[in-house]
Amino acid sequence: MSTAQAVSRRALLRGAGAIALTAASASLAACGSSPSAAGVTQANSKLKLPTYVPYDQVTPDLPAGQDLLPGFFRYPANPVTAYQSPPATGAGAVNILVDTFTPVPPALGGNKFWQALNAKVGADLKFNMVPDSDYSSKVSTTLAGGDLPDIVMLPSWTPQLPQVLKSLFADLTEFLSADAVKAYPFLANIPTFSWQPMVANGGIYGLPTPRASIGSIMFTRDDLIAQRSLNPAPQNYQEFLDLCRGLTDAKAGRWALGNAGAAGGGAMQFALEIAGAPNAWQEQGGKLTNAVTTEAYKQALDIVSSMWKAGLFHPDTFSATFQQQRDWFGTGKVGMTLDGYAAWDIFVSTYPGVNVGGLVAPAYSGGGSQHFTGSGSYAVTAIKKASASRIKQLLQVCNWMAAPVGTTEHLFRKFGTAGTDYTMVDGAPVATSTGSVETKIPMQYIVDASPTLGPGRQDIVQKQYDFHKKVAPLLVSDPTVGLYSPTNATKGAAINKILTDSLSEILRGNKPVSGWDETVSNWRSAGGDQVTKELEQAYAQLH
Missing domain, CATH: 3.40.190.10 (Periplasmic binding protein-like II)
Structure with a gap:
């Protein structure tokens, strides 16, 4: 496990x-x-x-x-x-x-x-x-x-x-x-x-x-996209950003998104797919790299924090409950939301008349896309x-x-x-x-x-x-599924809190993206490097 x-x-x-x-x-x-x-x-x-x-x-x-x-x-x-x-x-x-x-x-x-x-x-x-x-x-x-x-x-x-x-x-x-x-x-x-x-x-x-x-899907209100004559299938980040801007009308009480992903998932997960980041971990030649240590992760942080500053998220994004975020999507207050794939049926049955679709994450500069597997x-x-x-x-x-x-x-x-x-x-x-x-x-x-x-x-x-x-x-799967780290089992909650606290502050604009390097350094010294080493040892046992 x-x-x-x-x-x-x-x-x-x-x-x-x-x-x-x-x-x-x-x-x-x-x-x-x-x-x-x-x-x-x-x-x-x-x-x-x-x-x-x-x-x-x-x-x-x-x-x-x-x-x-x-x-x-x-x-x-x-x-x-x-x-x-x-x-x-x-x-x-x-x-x-x-x-x-x-x-x-x-x-x-x-x-x-x-x-x-x-x-x-x-x-x-x-x-x-x-x-x-x-x-x-x-x-x-x-x-x-x-x-x-x-x-x-x-x-x-x-x-x-x-x-x-x-x-x-x-x-x-x-x-x-x-x-x-x-x-x-x-x-x-x-x-x-x-x-x-x-x-x-x-x-x-x-x-x-x-x-x-398939895990989670970035759900779209295809009816709202069609009403505004927007591009329903962006092929790069700029086209995705144009879609978000087209869905946002703050005076009318409408925004593109309502879940930044400060609690995991949300727009941050979608941005990680756009940036080409690993699905949690990446393996190459027996060496493991955690996604949080990559440049792609910082690019995803920049994507979401910039979109928040641009007003493309519902203003109550960081205080909303999970159900409120679903209601925003169902009632058209937001045009997109990332949720588990099974939510498609929930949206259709709970909010009659909505036209729900799914959006594949475009690669940042175009080309090959990726989608993270679920658990x-x-x-x-x-x-x-x-x-x-x-x-x-x-x-x-x-x-x-x-x-x-x-x-x-x-x-x-x-x-x-x-x-x-x-x-x-x-x-x-x-x-x-x-x-x-x-x-x-x-x-x-x-x-x-x-x-x-x-x-x-x-x-x-x-x-x-x-x-x-x-x-x-x-x-794209996570290569550490089935591997075990004693350090993560005993200290994982504490060392992950280092990441989640900083993630939330950066997405809200209270801390610059450049501050992530210090966060990762603290995570490494608190146990992240030891977790990586133990997982590499475990991986070697299987390969």
Whole structure:
């Protein structure tokens, strides 16, 4: 499990709760000695990941390809029922801690969907759904308290995550490694790319919430671009800047962008792609270079800070919440926003009538473009240490939640009961007023089906597919995925804070870009050089 990343949304610790999470993680890690980088990497490399067995009982309208998701224009007309009886009968109460980005649905007693869900799974699923703004605090108190739920969604940026997993959670290797995963066919349907971040301490310590390799997209309001007769496909930075200027009209309350990326992602990630920077790290001849040490990183800083000074960002950019930034895009206050690829469907369903598109990052001076891969999984879902029989019950619960498009289990999990929670309109489920509230149990952040495009409106799915197809050949990966650095595991939060504090000040215009050199020097001496050395040692073990 790679814990070394350039500054990103996943690496940024969130507020007081995250500080507490760091403290909780540190206390757990202190219980044992820190293993060597090469030793852990070598152990991880010998592990056999779950055998990938694609589900083949449904044919998509648009075929899958290398780094390309299959597309569905409508929900399969005759979905298959995978389970003839509840898979987790006898499991009793199953306590689950999970993040949520939507209002918490009604409790079990007043929620018929939740009641039906428990009956179909065969267990008393007790979801503790915590709003994202409070999730760091909740995880920290849960880890420190020792009374763990059966299933816990751990953020991928959890400090000292490998040690936390080893101390508190079950090693799932014997249940999921190689062909063992075939006992859970829908977990076996999750691609290998999403299992890689689940590896730690020489074993499989989590279940993925799978995400496509495409990662994040710079979404565009194509309707606003067309209204202003702007160029929708800039071929270099200057043309991109012209697009941003054309979308901005401060007097009318409209701006090009609303997320500078001070907390990771955002315009800063897009600028890094424009500048030709590495995706976190770059490897050449066995030597690793962190993106923050490159001239391309400083060029990206200059791009974003200059655009902020030029008034191309919403004035509340640096104080806005994640949801506010989404609302700005959906209501047309900003014309572009960088978000996870799955947000395309969220924008279309939440803000009717918007025409959403995606923008490929143009190279600064034109020519070849690049696009950073994502992490493969939103989070790491860990299972509390327990007997083998109990772990098998919990894996059956998760296997049910991973049922793919084309099964009645997937249709129910996503949309509920026909007539009560949704109606079919042109082959697509449309939520009723009841379904739009009661079905919002965030199971997709525990484990999910292998990702697809759709089912949805043909024109939207086709547009998504065409964008993915365009970007797939441009993907740039992080060569440190699967590598381990003891220094980063123990000091990563502190040394990364050196970077994030300076990044924020430069993007706001409170500090010159030239100040980044001193920041990098401080990062190196605080542990950055040692992290690089350890990762190079780990890399050498695999090559």
